[in-house]
Amino acid sequence: xxxxxxxxxxxxxxxxxxxxxxxxxxxxxxxxxxxxxxxxxxxxxxxxxxxxxxxxxxxxxxxxxxxxxxxxxxxxxxxxxxxxxxxxxxxxxxxxxxxxxxxxxxxxxxxxxxxxxxxxxxxxxxxxxxxxxxxxx
Numbered sequence: 001x002x003x004x005x006x007x008x009x010x011x012x013x014x015x016x017x018x019x020x021x022x023x024x025x026x027x028x029x030x031x032x033x034x035x036x037x038x039x040x041x042x043x044x045x046x047x048x049x050x051x052x053x054x055x056x057x058x059x060x061x062x063x064x065x066x067x068x069x070x071x072x073x074x075x076x077x078x079x080x081x082x083x084x085x086x087x088x089x090x091x092x093x094x095x096x097x098x099x100x101x102x103x104x105x106x107x108x109x110x111x112x113x114x115x116x117x118x119x120x121x122x123x124x125x126x127x128x129x130x131x132x133x134x135x136x137x
Contacts, residue, residue, distance in 0.1 A: 034082065036105075083098075083107050084107075085098075085107065085108055085109045085112055086101070086104075086106035086107060086108050086130070087108050087109065087112035087113060087128075087129075088109065090109060092107070096109055096110070096111070097109070097110035097111075097115075097116070097120075098110065099113065099115050099120050099126055100126070101126055101127060101128035101130075101131055102125045102126055102127065103127055103128070103131040104128060104130065104131055106128060106130075108128060113128060113129060
């Protein structure tokens with residue numbers, strides 16, 4: 001009777017771990033709705049971030065970028081209304097300075113990540129605090 005109980009407990013524990021990993025491999029509702037690709041912990045070798053220039057959203061709502069990034073890229077006006085800060089979760093406001101992470105492509109209030117517009121101009125490639133902790137290239 002005891003070995004059967006141990007086998008049942010092991011089956012339950014391993015089943016939970018497997019179910020947990022299967023659920024975590026699925027995209028989140030936010031990623032599905034916004035049609036974003038899930039952010040992986042280990043980026044692919046050819047992520048394209050090397051060829052893409054740095055992007056920054058200034059206080060007037062305009063996206064500033066290097067010419068490399070502008071090739072064939074058009075941005076919709078209503079896209080800004082859906083943008084949420086990756087740090088505080090606040091909505092996009094054209095009166096505030098925003099900066100985009102060049103690694104995970106999330107947007108942040110400048111004040112949330114302690115970046116000023118002047119400091120952002122001198123940064124070639126911005127990495128958000130999350131990407132810095134993960135040691136992404």
